[in-house]
Amino acid sequence: MEFQDYFPIWNKLNTAQQDRIMGSLADRNVKKGTVIYSGSLDCTGLFLVKSGQLRAYILSDQGREITLYRLFDRDMCLFSASCMIHSMQFEMTIEAEKDTELWMIPAETYKSIMEESAPLANYTNELMASRFSEVMWLIEQILWKSLDKRVAEFLLEEAAIEDTSRLKITHEAIANHLGSHREVITRMLRYFQNEGMVKLSRGMITILDENKLEKLKG
Amino acid sequence: MEFQDYFPIWNKLNTAQQDRIMGSLADRNVKKGTVIYSGSLDCTGLFLVKSGQLRAYILSDQGREITLYRLFDRDMCLFSASCMIHSMQFEMTIEAEKDTELWMIPAETYKSIMEESAPLANYTNELMASRFSEVMWLIEQILWKSLDKRVAEFLLEEAAIEDTSRLKITHEAIANHLGSHREVITRMLRYFQNEGMVKLSRGMITILDENKLEKLKG
Numbered sequence: 293m294e295f296q297d298y299f300p301i302w303n304k305l306n307t308a309q310q311d312r313i314m315g316s317l318a319d320r321n322v323k324k325g326t327v328i329y330s331g332s333l334d335c336t337g338l339f340l341v342k343s344g345q346l347r348a349y350i351l352s353d354q355g356r357e358i359t360l361y362r363l364f365d366r367d368m369c370l371f372s373a374s375c376m377i378h379s380m381q382f383e384m385t386i387e388a389e390k391d392t393e394l395w396m397i398p399a400e401t402y403k404s405i406m407e408e409s410a411p412l413a414n415y416t417n418e419l420m421a422s423r424f425s426e427v428m429w430l431i432e433q434i435l436w437k438s439l440d441k442r443v444a445e446f447l448l449e450e451a452a453i454e455d456t457s458r459l460k461i462t463h464e465a466i467a468n469h470l471g472s473h474r475e476v477i478t479r480m481l482r483y484f485q486n487e488g489m490v491k492l493s494r495g496m497i498t499i500l501d502e503n504k505l506e507k508l509k510g
Numbered sequence: 511m512e513f514q515d516y517f518p519i520w521n522k523l524n525t526a527q528q529d530r531i532m533g534s535l536a537d538r539n540v541k542k543g544t545v546i547y548s549g550s551l552d553c554t555g556l557f558l559v560k561s562g563q564l565r566a567y568i569l570s571d572q573g574r575e576i577t578l579y580r581l582f583d584r585d586m587c588l589f590s591a592s593c594m595i596h597s598m599q600f601e602m603t604i605e606a607e608k609d610t611e612l613w614m615i616p617a618e619t620y621k622s623i624m625e626e627s628a629p630l631a632n633y634t635n636e637l638m639a640s641r642f643s644e645v646m647w648l649i650e651q652i653l654w655k656s657l658d659k660r661v662a663e664f665l666l667e668e669a670a671i672e673d674t675s676r677l678k679i680t681h682e683a684i685a686n687h688l689g690s691h692r693e694v695i696t697r698m699l700r701y702f703q704n705e706g707m708v709k710l711s712r713g714m715i716t717i718l719d720e721n722k723l724e725k726l727k728g
Contacts, residue, residue: 350646350649350650377635377636377639378636378639379636379637379639379640379643380639380642380643381643382642382643382646382647384646406628406632406635407628407632408628409628410624410625410626410627410628410631413628413631413632413634413635414624414625414631416631416635417595417624417631417634417635417638418595418596418597419597420635420638420639420642421595421596421597421598421599421638422597423642424598424600424638424641424642424645425597425598425599425600427642427645427646427649428568428600428645429600430649431568431645431648431649432568432600
């Protein structure tokens with residue numbers, strides 16, 4: 293599989309634009325735990341994940357973190373090229389959560405093509421909207437429902453009641469307990485799973501990191 | 511002043527595109543307090559503010575609100591045309607905070623031009639990045655910054671917008687803006703009053719010591 297197969301609108305670029313990308317592309321392999329971008333670093337470029345996993349998070353003055361979203365195979369990271377879009381003024385940190393292979397497109401190359409290519413500019417719009425939606429979802433959960441805390445509390449309570457870390461319970465049942473919806477609970481549990489707190493399998497939720505859940509519960 | 515003067519990239523559109531916009535444009539006057547868009551309504555279109563003030567906020571199941579950002583003269587509202595961008599999946603409400611004159615561009619018109627025009631697509635990118643930055647700022651305020659700073663900041667901002675140190679605003683309204691509760695805000699304001707920063711009276715908060723508020727704001 294080549295870069296062309298990973299880049300979704302490759303065929304909508306003209307040959308000159310394709311050549312500019314191919315001519316400036318860099319391959320990178322990063323080890324798990326490497327911070328590949330932080331708000332204070334220069335405008336690195338866009339990352340396209342070939343394989344592995346990246347995590348985008350924000351960091352408080354006190355060193356607290358909150359995960360904004362994750363990037364998996366074929367995902368593209370826009371915010372590591374924040375200089376590309378004038379109004380993009382916020383800081384986040386991007387870290388390799390697994391050993392990751394990726395391509396890096398220099399910000400200037402991408403920007404110069406985006407300025408002349410409606411397909412690339414529209415694709416970029418879609419990418420940004422998609423991340424924006426994830427972040428909005430997160431805000432709502434945290435602000436209104438403290439749903440993260442409530443799910444954590446529920447799981448810990450169940451584990452204590454049943455005296456096991458392997459909970460046989462459906463997402464539907466948790467939703468009913470918490471006055472929420474199955475889809476919302478599933479999404480929150482996946483968030484927990486990505487954070488290494490639980491493992492999800494058919495009809496089962498296994499608690500992997502009780503301390504982390506306790507801490508989240510507050 | 512005409513629409514053309516308000517629309518920043520007007521000269522980068524070709525005549526056919528300009529004609530399509532002018533042919534589908536609608537003038538609207540909305541009274542203070544009118545909800546002009548809510549997540550549950552259809553894809554309304556893009557609003558360009560001629561004069562007045564709009565507020566974008568999210569609403570919880572329990573009716574709590576938090577202000578995401580405000581739109582003033584010449585600002586354009588993208589999210590009232592969420593159908594335009596596939597990945598834009600979140601709900602917000604947009605309300606006229608003052609009597610407002612605006613233009614409405616139908617979502618289909620805008621979308622069809624954006625698909626062929628790199629300048630319009632890039633402009634849209636800038637707009638979205640700018641709102642995204644405001645929302646990210648807000649998250650950070652909520653997550654990391656303490657409420658005293660946020661209330662101070664809010665009072666100073668309101669005073670600047672309204673150009674007065676005598677703010678006609680209820681504690682309830684401040685709570686809604688900040689995603690907090692009236693009781694919490696009242697307590698904080700009384701603290702501010704005790705510190706000589708403000709004076710509270712019925713339906714009114716008078717700023718007495720701007721410097722002290724600025725200092726608290728940090």
